[in-house]
Amino acid sequence: MSLFQRLKGYFSREKPPPMSIEGLRAIFKARYHAFKLLLAANNTALQLMTDMEAALQGTHSFGMTFIRSHATAICVNVYSIIKYLNELGGGKYQALEPVFSGIEKKIDEVLKRRELPPIQDLVLPLSQVHREMADGVGSKMANLGEIKARLPELLVPDGFVITAAAYEQFLTYNFLHDEINRRLQALEVEDIGDLYRLSSEIQMLIIGGEMPPPLMEAVFRAYCELEDRASPGVRVALRSSAIGEDTAETSFAGQYRSELNVCRENILTVYKEILASKYALTAVSYRLHKGLRDEDVAMCVGCMEMVEAAAGGVMYSRDPTDIRRDQVLINAVHGLPKTVVNGSVNPDLWVVSRGETPAVIRKEIQDKKQKAVCLPREGTVMENDDRGREPAITDDQAMALARLALALEEHFQAPQDVEWCLDEDGRILILQSRPLKQLAPARREDAAAETGDRPALLRGGDTASLGVAAGPVFLVKTNLDLLQFPEGAVLVTAFAHPGWATLLSRAAAVVTDRGGITGHLANVAREFGIPALFNTGDATQRLSPGEVVTVDADGQAVYGGRVEELLGLAVARRGLMVGTPVHETLKEVMTLINPLNLTNPDRPDFKPQKCRTLHDITRFAHEMAVKEMFAFDKQPA
Template identity: 35%
Template sequence: MWFHRLVGHWARQIFSPSTQLKKKYEAFKMLLSHDKASHDLIAQLEDIYYNHRKVDLKALEHIYDRLSEHVGSIIDCLDRICPARYQHLNLYFKKLDSYARHLHNAAPAEQGPPWIVALDEIGDQHRELVGGKAYQLARAVSELEIPAPPGFVVTTNAFRAYLVHNGLHEEIDRRLARLDMDDRATLKETAEHLTARILAGTLPEEVERALLGTFRELQSKAREPFEVAVRSSAMAEDSELSFAGQYRTVLNVSESSLVDAYKQVIASKYSERALLYRIRCGLGDDETAMAALVLKMVKARSSGVIYTRNLEQATSETLSIHAVRGLGEILVAGRVSPDVLVMSRDPEPRLVDIRLGGQDREMVADPQGGTRTVAPPRDRLSSPCIDEAEAVQLAQWGLKLEGFYGGPLDIEWCLDQDGQPMLLQVRPLRLEPEARELPVCRLEDIPNRVLFTGGECASGGLAVGPVFRLERESDIDRVPEGAILVTRHTSPHYVQVMEQVAGVVTQVGSPAGHFASVAREFRIPVLVNTGDAAAALPNGAQVTLAADQRTIFAGRVSELQEQVCSRQDPIDDSPYLRKLRYLVNFVSPLNLTDPLSPAFAPGQCRSLHDILRFCHEKAVQEMFATGNRRFAGKRGAYRLVSSVPMLCYVLDVGNGMEPTPGKARGVPVENIFSIPFRALWQGLTHPDIHWSHVSHFNWADYDRIVMSGGIISADSAQFASYAVVSRDYLNLNLKFGYHFVILDSLCGESVKDNYILFRFTGGGADFYQRSLRAEFLRRVLDHFQFRVTVTGDLIDAQYQGAEAAAIEEKLEKLGRLLGATRLLDMRLKDASMVAGCVDEFMQGRYDFSLEDPADD
C-alpha cells in the first residue's frame, strides 16, 4: 500500500503540484483534528487516573478504543503528507496498542453448552464455567470428602446465552461505558435499569429445559421433595476477592419459582453494591460472568462461619467458630451477634473460650417459600447454639480445609435438624497485612476524652471524622464524605458508601459478616457489636476511632495519627488503580520532547503520546518544508496583485482567497482571506517600510542561470515567491533578493494546534555580516517570545500554543521585521551595531535601507 501511495505522490508532485499540495494540506488538517481528539481522550484518562475517579473498565475500553482509532488515523495522515518516510511507525504503534489492550482483551466467551454441570462432576476444566464459589466447594467435597448438600451449577455459558437471547450485551456495555460512579443518582438509575431488564428477560428454551430437567432429576434421587437454595457463583467470586454479600442468594425455592430465582441471582450482578465493588476491585464486566449454584435447601438447626485464623493475630494458635440458630443468612448480613467459640488448633481441637451473642431472632424456612424471622425460645438464649462436640468437628474441618487450600479460610457451614454438619462455602480469609503484626498504638497520655470502649474489631485501623448516625438504610445517600458511620447493623448495602466513609461503628454484628469481609478488603476500620455505643456518639461530633484498640475518642487524636499504627489510605495500590496505571503508562507519558535529538525517532516511542508528538512535529516540519520546494510551474496558482514589488504566486487549499474572474489569473491582495496571510501582510505593508528601493529579483538564482547560459523571463516561477493559503493556514516561500524566508503558520480556534514556524537565511553580504543580521533577528525574536536557534546565518524560530489573536499579533510583527531586515546585513559592520539596531526596531524603526544606522 505504501509503495502505491508513494508512486502516486511522485506522479502528482511532477504533473500536478497544486493538486498534491491540496491533498497534503487536507491530510495535515485531518491530522490536526485527530490530534486534538486524541489529546482530549488522553486528558479524560488522566483525569480518571490522577483524580481517582471510579469508572467501569468498559468506559476505559471505550475511551481507549477511540484513542487508538485516532492515533491510527494520525499515522495514516502523516503517511499521506510524506509517503513511506515513516513506514515503520505503524509497527511501533501496533506493538504499543497490543500491550495496552491486554487490559480489556479477554478470550472470546463461549455461549454454547454445557448449560448445567453437576456439583459432583466439577473438575479443573470447569473452573471458568462454574465460577469461584461452586469450584471451591466442589474441590472440598471431591478431594476431602467433606459432605455438602447435593446440587448443580447453571454455568456462565448459560448466563451469556441469556444476555444474547434477550439482546442485552450492547445495552449493558453502553450503560457501563457512560457510568459515573461519583454520581449516585446515575449509578442507581443504571443499576435499576439493568437489573429490571434482566429480570424481564426469558431463558433460552434449551437453558430452561436443562435447568428444570436437572432439578427434577435431582428430586428423583431423593426420598421426598425438597426446595433448593440458589446462590451466586460468579467468576472471581470467593477468590482473593470475596464479593462477600454483593450478589443475591435466594433461599427455599420450589420448582415453580426456580426460573425466577435464577434471574434474581444473575440480575444481582448489576446491583449498585455489586457494581461499586467490582469496579473498585478493578475487574471488568466480562471477568465476572455469573454462574448460579443450586443446592438442596438445608433447613438448618444452626449455621455459621469458621475463621481458621485469628483476625487480629494470625500467629495465635486458635481458630474461631461464629454460630447462630437457624439459617446463617442473618449472621452474614450482620443483623445479629453470634455465639463465638474459640478453639485451639491442636490435632484434637479443644474449646478455649466461648462468648454468647444473645441472639434475639433467627431466620427459618417459610413453608410457603422463602424465609421468615422468628424469636427463639427464651430458654435457649442462655446456652450456645452448638455443643462442644459439634464445635470440635467443625474445628477439625477448618484445619483440614486450611491444610488443603494452603492458607487461612472463611468457611460457611450448617447443621441440619439431625445435627449433621454440611459445608456450604469455602473462600480465602482476608487478613490484614501479615495478620496485623503492626506496632500497637499507645493509648496512655492521650488527653482526649474516651467516649466508648468495647465491641469487636472487624477491620483494624484508625479513622477520624464526624459522626453520622444512620437510622434508616434509605438515608444511605446522605452519608457525608469522611464520616464515621454509626448504625445498628452491618448491611452489605453499605458497600455503596465504603469509599466515602472513614470508619464504621455498629451496635450489633460480627467480624464474620459479609460487610466485615469487604471492609477488610477496603481497609476501612470497623467496630461491631458495640451495644449502646451510639448513645455516646452525638451526631456530627468529631471523633477518632481506634478500631484495633476498640476505643473511640472525642475529637481528633493527633498523637495516634502520628504513630506507625495509623494505616494509610490504600487507594494508590488498589487493583482498580493498578489496572488503570498499566493502561496510562502505555498512553500518557511523553518521552519524545526534543525534536532535534537523535532519539526523536519512531523506534523511541514508548507511549501513544510519543507517537502523537512525533507525528505532529513531523507533519508541521513537512508543511514547513513545503516552502523550501519549488513548484514545477504555476499550475493552480494565481499571481498576487499588490503594491509591494514582489512576484508571488498564491495557491488556495481551502477558502483562503477569491481570484479575480477572467484569464489574467491574478488575485488582489484584498481578496486574500487567509487570516495568517493578512496578519503578515499588514506588517509587511506598515507605512514606515519603504518598498520603492527593493526589487523582488532573486540574484542568487539569476547568477546561477546566467552563469549556466540560460535565458529566462523575469516573470519566471524560478524567481517567484509562493504562498499556500487556507482560511487559517499559511505556508510562505518568500524571496527578497538574496534573502530566503520560509514561514508556516496555523491560526485557528484550537490553541494547542496554533503555531508559527519561521526560517530566515541568505543575504548579499559576507558571512560575518549575515551572522550579525542573524544575531539581530535572534534578539528581536526573543523579545517576541519565539524559541530561537541560530546556526551560522540561519535562523529557525517557533511560537506555539497561543490564542489566534496572539498568533496574528506575532505574524504582524514578523511582517515588520521582514521589511526592516531586507538589506540589514549590508549595513551592519560590527557586533557593536547589533544592540543599537535592536533597540531602534523595538522603538518603531522599521526601515534600515535608506541610511547607515551608525550615522544616526
C-alpha cells in the same frame, strides 16, 4: 534540440504571475487554522495521557469505562493531529496513517479481549465438580464440589451448578451483551445516583429476559435427578457463584443474591434474579472499586438441597485480625446461618484452640432475639427466638466444628472462612468454604500513652477490621442515606448490613451496634482496609451526626475529635486498584499509548515508520507541524 535551444526555452518561459496579497493571506489563514487545531488536539491527547498515567498509581477507583473512553478520546485526537499535519504538509505525511491504524487495532484488541467459558455444559451435578473448574462454575461451587469429592468425611448438601456457559447463553439469547455494555459506557463512577439508576435498569432487563429452551430443559432435568436422590418436591437453596467470587482478595461477601427454600415452580424466576444481582448497586460498586472487568464476571448459580437448620453460622480457621493468634473463631445462632452473615443478630462466639485436641478457650453467649427459619412451603421468615439466651451449640459441637475448619485449611493450604449448619439430627454440613484474608496488627506497646487521659465516647465491641481513622459521624439507616453519604465520613449504623458495603470506598471507618466479625460487611471492610468496630451495643445512640470522631478499631474505642497520636499510627492504604484486572488492562493499553521512543528530531530514524506508540505520533507530528508552519514561503501555492 541543441543544448542552446533548450537553455533558451527554459529562460524564456513565462513566469507565473505573483500571488495577490489577499490570496497569500487566505492560504496563511487556512494553514494557521489547521496548525491551531493540531495544537489543540495535541494538548488534549497529552492531557488524557497524563490522566491515564495518574490512574496507574492505583490510588483512585476506575473501571473499564475510564480506560475505554480515554483510549478512544486519545485515538480520536491523534487521528485529528495526523489529518491537520497532512493539511499543513500537502499530504506528505500519509505514512502516519497505517502506523496509527496498527496501534489503534492493538488497543482495540486489548480492550475487547474476552475469555469464553472453559466448560460448555449448561448444568453440572455437584458430584462432577472440583476446584480446577472454578472458571466455569465459580469458586464457591468449585470448592464445595472439591470438598464433596476429596473430603468424604465432610458433609455437603447435594445439588447441581448452572454454569458460566448457561449465563452466556442467557445473555446471547436475549441480546443483552451489547445493551449492557452500552449502558456501562456512560457510567459515572463517582455519581452514586447514576450508579443506582444504571443498576435498576440493567437488573430489569435481565429479569425481563426469557429463558432459552435448552437451558430451561437442562435445569429441570437436573432438578428431577436431584428429586430422585433426595425426595419428591425437594426445596432448594439457590446461591450465587460468580467467577471471581470467594477468592482471597475478592470475596464479594454479601454482594450477590442468594435465595433459600425455593420450590420447583420458582427456580427459573429466582435464577434470573440472581443473574440480575450481578448489577445490584453494591455489586457494581464493589467491582468498580476492586478493579474487576464486568466482562470477566460470569454469574454461575448453585442449586442445593435445602437443609432444615437447627443452628448455623460462620467459622474462621484462624483469627483474621491477628495472624499470631493460634485459634479458631466460631459464630453461631439458632436457625439458619443467614442472620450471622447479614449482621442482623449478635451471634454467639466460641474461641477454640487449634491442634490435634481442640479445646474451648472462651465463649460469649449473646441474647439472640430473633432467628431465621424455613417456611413450610417456600421461603424463610424471621421469628422471635425463645431460646435466644441459650447457647446455639454445645462445647463438643464447637470443638467438632474446629476440627472440620482445620481439615479444610489443610486441604486448601490456606486459612478458611467456612459457612456451616447443623441439621435437625445434629449433623454438621458445610455450605461454603473460601480463603480467609489475614492481617497483622500494628505494633502498639502502650495504648494508654497514645490517648493519655482522653475519655472515650465509646468503649467495647469487636474488632472486625483493624485500623485507626477519623471523620464526621454519619448515621446510615436506609438506602436513601447511601445517596447522601459524604466522602471521608464515619459510617455508624444499627447492624452490619452487607448493603452498606457500597459506601466503604468513601468511608473512613465503620461502627455498628450489632453484627459479628464473620459477617459479610466485616469481610469487605478487611478487603478495603477500612477500620471497623462491630457489636458496640449503642453506637447509634452515643455518637452524634456530624461530630468528628477518631475510631480506634484495634483498641476497641471511639474518641471525640481527632486524636493525632492514634492517627499517626494508621497504616497507609495500598492502592486498591494495583494488581487488579482493570489495572493490568490499563498497564497493557498504556504500553501502546504513553512510552516516548522518538525523542531526537535530528536523528535519521525520526520518521513515521519508527512510531511505536500514540505518544510517538504526537511528538513527530508536533515537530513537523512547527517546521511546516514556519516554512510557509517554501510551500506550493
